[in-house]
Amino acid sequence: MVPDPLNRRLSVVLKMIGRHPGALLSALAAGGLTLVLVTWLGGEQGERSHAGDRPSLLELLDQVSKERGRQLEDAPLDTAPQAPRARSWTSPLARQCSGIDPAVKQRLESLMSQEASWRSDLAIDATNFGRRHERDAFGRRLDITPRVVVMHETVYSMTSAVNTFLTPHPRDEDQVSYHTLIGRDGRVLDLVDPSLRAYGAGYSAFLGEWAITNKRFKGSVNNFALHVSLETPSEGANNNPRHSGYSSSQYDALALVLSGWIRDFNLPPAAITTHRHVDIGGERSDPRSFDWAALQSRLASLRDLCVARALTP
Known part of the structure; x- marks a missing residue:
């Protein structure tokens, strides 16, 4: 018999699949979220679950969709886009020749x-x-x-x-x-x-x-x-x-x-x-x-x- 908390989790999963089918399939195909999904469903308290800080399944699916959207162009490019404006970088590492520990x-x-x-x-x-x-x-x-x-x-x-x-x-x-x-x-x-x-x-x-x-x-x-x-x-x-x-x-x-x-x-x-x-x-x-x-x-x-x-x- 499936415990009530797990029933509720499964119910939420089914709703998420209906709302985000593409993102879910992408995540599961990649393999990177499979363990996270299983852990989320089971509510385990092990190393990877980090109980209390565990992201919701919806957050995980939205993260996959957002990442794919950020990297993909709306359509294949015909011409090279302009390079991004240079963002300055000041390294926190300073020149040091002495004072070695x-x-x-x-x-x-x-x-x-x-x-x-x-x-x-x-x-x-x-x-x-x-x-x-x-x-x-x-x-x-x-x-x-x-x-x-x-x-x-x-x-x-x-x-x-x-x-x-x-x-x-x-x-x-x-x-x-x-x-x-x-x-x-x-x-x-x-x-x-x-x-x-x-x-x-x-x-x-x-x-x-x-x-x-x-x-x-x-x-x-x-x-x-x-x-x-x-x-x-x-x-x-x-x-x-x-x-x-x-x-x-x-x-x-x-x-x-x-x-x-x-x-x-x-x-x-x-x-x-x-x-x-x-x-x-x-x-x-x-x-x-x-x-x-x-x-x-x-x-x-x-x-x-x-x-x-x-x-x-």
């Missing part, structure tokens, strides 16, 4: 020497990443050199994010990934080779630059971006503006990942930005509660902030 330096050097113990590769489904396009949808040549790092957060657990990336997403609008994922314990999973394109940001631009590689979609930074995401603390599975923040182990791992990218691609530290900044629609706020001072001290100890390179729009 020896304890931080020693800890990071030790971690670096044991990289195999906390960093590994994970092959995600091939539909969730692709090559960097050398020409845009209108035949114009593109510079595919990575030149911006976009930081994100998972919102739900690391396991939930990985399951989403392992799930095939044949439709372009459902595909999602990061190059690298960092867990609460400092464990690092490299999901997409930096030479390839991860689908971390939708409608986005950095310093007035985007790339349109499909006439059905609005421009994004993905073709020249590197994406790294931090696992969100358990109480952060909501839309609140802040949460308890990221662990010291995550900042250690993040600094080492970023240091490698800075050196491999000759990136200035000012090229490290947030999903919130590149998002044109103004609806993204991640990574919430990010501590730039924690990153500053670590990158300084790695000698990555004693540089004079600057960004040029």
